[in-house]
Structures are given as structure tokens and as C-alpha cells.
Amino acid sequence: MDALTLINLTAPEFAALALIVTIAGVVRGFSGFALSALVMASGVLILPPIELIPICWCLEMAASVLMARGGWQEADRRIVMGLVIGSTLGVPFGVLAVQALSVEASKAVVLTVIIILALTQLARIRIAFLATKAGVYAAGFVAGIVTGLASVGGMVVALYVLSQDAPAAKMRAALVLFLFISLFTTIITYLATGVMNAQAATRGLALSAFACAGVFAGQKLFIPRFAPFYRPFCLLLLSGLAVSGLVRTQLS
Template structure:
């Protein structure tokens, strides 16, 4: 039995090896632990190339959910539930449309879309442009609808939500708690929808569980390193890493040749 499980797990990584996704997951965990965001955006373009867009989503979400469970208890007290709650509900309602797109759109286009979204997000965040409108329930629901479609199609639903939640003058701890809570509230429904539409297989979930310990270790270390006074440093490092991951996805055909 154990030999069969080991053989099955080895087959999941046979085409790519284990060390590349392992390193990516460890770094993603560090980013998630100290910044509260960035892990899915780092893993998505690399895993889409390694495993394919559909398997990538299930693998990323399986890993992300476990990390959310780890980080949520210490963050929930700082969350602004008035904004995050209604937005998360709308995200879940919009996910079926994203799942339909995932099943219908060319897979190569999805890889490019994921990578392009990440690069644009990084450039916007690095430029200092921020959402300046009112953070109301209505505005949050509009952002949530867009994020839900993006999340189910690409696993990267964070950019519009991050730009919205990072607006205003809230302290770093509040920003971090809002982001962690948002992911926690939306990842369970996303996995359910993926299985319901037949887009997630057992193999992608197993792959995520095998990589999970590295993510948890990275998130734990990142949480220990978190210091609100160093928010600018954290964000700069996270954005630089994300830009590299997005550029890899966009230029992968040239890199692999």
C-alpha cells in the first residue's frame, strides 16, 4: 500500500521533478506569512507551465487553503468584516462563470492571461497608484464579482481585491488580516466548484498535499519575520518576486527554447 502511494506521488512529479515546485512553494509560503499575499500569484504562472492550467488551480487552492487555516486564527480579530464579508459572498457567487471559462478557453491563453495579470498588478502596485474611492459594501461587491471570475479561471483572483483592500490608511495588521480572511472565505467554495465541474482531479489535490509542508514551514517563518514597521520592505521584495514569476509565464516559450 505504502509503495503504491509513493509510486503514485512520484508519477505526479515525473515530468517536472520535485525540486522546482518545492522551491516555489517554500518561497510562496514566506511571502504569504510575512505579507499576507502573493503566494498564489507566485505559484500560478510556474505551476501552469509545469502542470497545466486546470491542475494548477486545484493544486494552488489546496495549498492555499491549508495556509489560510494556519494564519486565520491569529488574523481574524483585526479583520474588517463589514467589507470582507459581503465581498467574499459575491466572489463565491461569481465562481461558476469562471469555471465555465476555464473549461472553454484555450489553455495556452489562460497561462498568458495569468502571467499578464500578475505583471500588470505588480506595475500598478510599484507605481504607487491606489484605489482612492470609497470602500463601501457596494464597491466591494463589484470587486468581488470580478475577483470570483478570475479566481475560478486562473486561481489568481487577488489583484483587484488586493488593490481595493490596500486602499485607505488602515495599519499593516488590518490590511494583512483582511487579505488572509478573504482567501480563507473563498478557497473552500472554489475547490468544491472545481470538483463539481470536473475540473479538479485527485492527482492535483495529492500534489498539493505533498507540497503543503513546505508551504506551512515557509508561512510559519514568514509570520515570525512579520514586523509592521518593515511593511515597505516586505512589499518591495514580494512585488519583485511576483514580477519575475509573471515574466516567466509570459516569456516561457522563449526561455524553454
């Protein structure tokens, strides 16, 4: 049995996924997030979302291991833990809410709000409440609800982090650390529901080398000379991902 048979992919499919994962890894290495979003947006042409989700978990874990040291050293751990606690508490409410609202409708609403908030931040309009202690837990709680509702909670956390008046390195480190911690809570759900199985884990492991290569390249781009462009790049990336997701939601 060859490797491609083991992961149940043809050579062209694996090559296309490897290219997608490498590019997404570069973005993750520079911005600190968006690996899964980019893989899901492009990889869905090759595999269904339910098969991409566990692969993305493996890729995120590989990327987080590479980037965790910087995230732990530079991130504001008080803010990160506040976001994690708020998110954990918010997820059950999101799951309950999705029963009252269709997934398509809820995702459209959430993505529209993300676009508006990202554009607001690009216009440098500040929301004072987000700088308070209560604002940290509120942002995490909303991210948790959105995770349960439409699986885009990470984008909400990214928006919150980018709203802070902090150096680019601190913002990026906070995103890295939050994503790393949240991986340990999501794997429980994936294992319990059977989403993560042997084939998915093997595929994720096979593609992780490409993700790591991309992350390494992206980290090399995160230099002081590019720091002023970090925040606008991430906000434009969020807007682009949200618009893409919104279009896919309306066409599905």
C-alpha cells in the same frame, strides 16, 4: 508501492516541487497571498496547470489554517465579507464572458490592467471610490468576473486591499481571511468537475509540509521593522506576477 509511485512523480520532480512550494510558502507567510500564483508560474515546467490547480488548493488550505487565527482577529471582516459576496456574484458573469472572448485575450487584458493599477498605487495615486461601501462590493464583483474570466481574481482583491489606507497587519489579515473563505466555494467546483481526485489530494498532502514550513518562516519575517516595506513589496510582487503571466500568455 513506494510514496513516489503513489503520487506519480520522480524523485527529482518531487524535490523541485518541494523547493518551489517552500519558497512560495515564505512569500505567502509574509504577504498573505501569492502562493498559488508562484507555484503555478514555476511548477508548470513539471506538471500541467490542470494538475497543479488541485495541488494549489491543498497548499492554500494548509497555509490558511496556519494563518487563519491572525486573519480573523485583525482583518476588517465587514470588508472581507463584502469582497466575498461581490466575488461570488461576479464569477458567473466571468464564465459567461469567457465564451465571447478567448482565454488568452481575456487574460492579457486583465493582467495589463493589474500592472497599470499596481503601478498607479506605487505612485500613490488614490481612487476615492474604493474607500466607499459600494467600492467594496464593486471590487469583489470585478474580482469574481476576473476569476471566471482568467482565474486571477485573487490579484484583484489584493490590489483592492492594498489600496486601503490601513496598517500592514490589517491588509495582510484581510487577504488571508478572504482566501480562506473562498477555498470553500472553489472546492465544490473542483470536486464536481473531477479536477480534485485521489492522486491530486495525495500530492497536495505530501507537499503541504513544505508549504507550512515556508509559511512559518515567512510569518517570522512579518515584524514591525519590515511593516513599511509591506505595501511596496506586495505591489511589486503583483506587478511581477502579472508581467510574468502576460509574457507566458503571449508566448503560448
